[in-house]
Amino acid sequence: MNVKEIEIHPGHWINPRSGAVGILNEVIEARKVAKRVYEILKTSNVPCTYYEDNTSTNQRQNINYLVNQHNKDRDGLIVSIHLNSGGDGSKAIGTEVLYYDQQxxxxxxxxxxxxxxxxxxxxRGAKQRKDLxxxxxxxxxxxxxxxxxxxxxVYAAIYRxxxxxxxxxxxxxxxxxxxxSLKPSTSTPTKSKEETKMANSLTSTAKEDLKALLKTTYQKGILKVDHSKKVSSMTDGEALGLLISVVKRTL
Incomplete structure (x- = not known):
């Protein structure tokens, strides 16, 4: 593959309901990922461009906009960022990359x-799609x-x-x-133990939901210890570990 730059865009258009919506919102999160990847590449002087669709009002307009932007030249690698949806949220689901001829x-x-x-x-690996x-x-x-x-x-917590x-x-x-190659300065900074201990990105609603879930699983004997009173002081990692245990024991 002989390309001169990376061309990145988040999927869908500016309407937050234009993509998949669940615990995460695809439109919002895809933009976060696309922008951060672009920033990392730019910091390392890797040739790259970023596009996002802030004008379309439907899927056809969106696809036409993105295709037209990318087809202005023929020297780049197009990277479209999305988040997936499917199943009931309790099965083993993860990450995958779709391709036309870049397996x-x-x-x-x-x-x-x-x-x-x-x-x-x-x-989940690479999957060929010639219909997109x-x-x-x-x-x-x-x-x-x-x-x-x-x-x-569970997977939203891992992503965050x-x-x-x-x-x-x-x-x-x-x-x-x-x-x-990327410059060392673009790597993820190492957090101190104090910062890690304090890290908890759960919203107030999510914390209340987690408290209720942990209380119920304790009452049903799924977990032997009642962790519901510790939610406010949990790190994301601790919350994630408990969620994984709950999912595994209830499948």
Whole structure:
């Protein structure tokens, strides 16, 4: 693959209901990931561009806008960022990368995202799709990254916990396509023990839901200890660990 720049865009258009909606919102999160990957590449002087659709009002307009933007030249690698949806949110779901003819790259990025989360986001691998507009109608090579599923409490927590690692993993593989490497300064900063202990990104609603869930699982004997009173002081990692235990014991 002989490309001169990485061309990144988040999927869908500006309407937050234009993508998948669950515990995570695809439109909002895809923009966060796409922008962060772009920032990491830019900081390392890796040639890249960023597009987002703030004008369309339907899917056809959106696909046409993105295809037209990318087809203005033929020297880039197109990277479309999405989040997936499906199932009941309790099964083993993770990350995957869709491709038209870039199987090897899709395999590497799916593997890298999974590895960045310690296997928490299960590697669903590369899947060929020749029916998707951005993959089929653009001149340049293209991949579509489904970072994770929006409808799983467990996987949403993994995504939030490892957001920086996921973005760095994606950026690392994209940089390699141009024969580039990332600067050390773009890597994820190491948090102190105090910062890690204090880290808890759950919203107030999520905390209340988690308290209720932990109370119920304790009353039903699924968990032997009542952790519901400790939710406010839990780290994201501790909350995630308990959620994984609950899911595993109730399947």
């Amino acid at each position: 090897a790259l899709a395999v590497r990025i799916s593997k890298a995202i999974s590895a960045a989360t310690g296997g928490g986001l299960i590697n 507009g951005v993959l089929a109608s653009t001149y340049e090579p293209a991949i579509l990254i489904e970072v994770c599923f929006v409808n799983s409490v 916990r490892d957001f920086e690692k996921i973005c760095f993993a994606i950026a690392t593989e994209l940089a390699k396509c141009l024969g580039e």
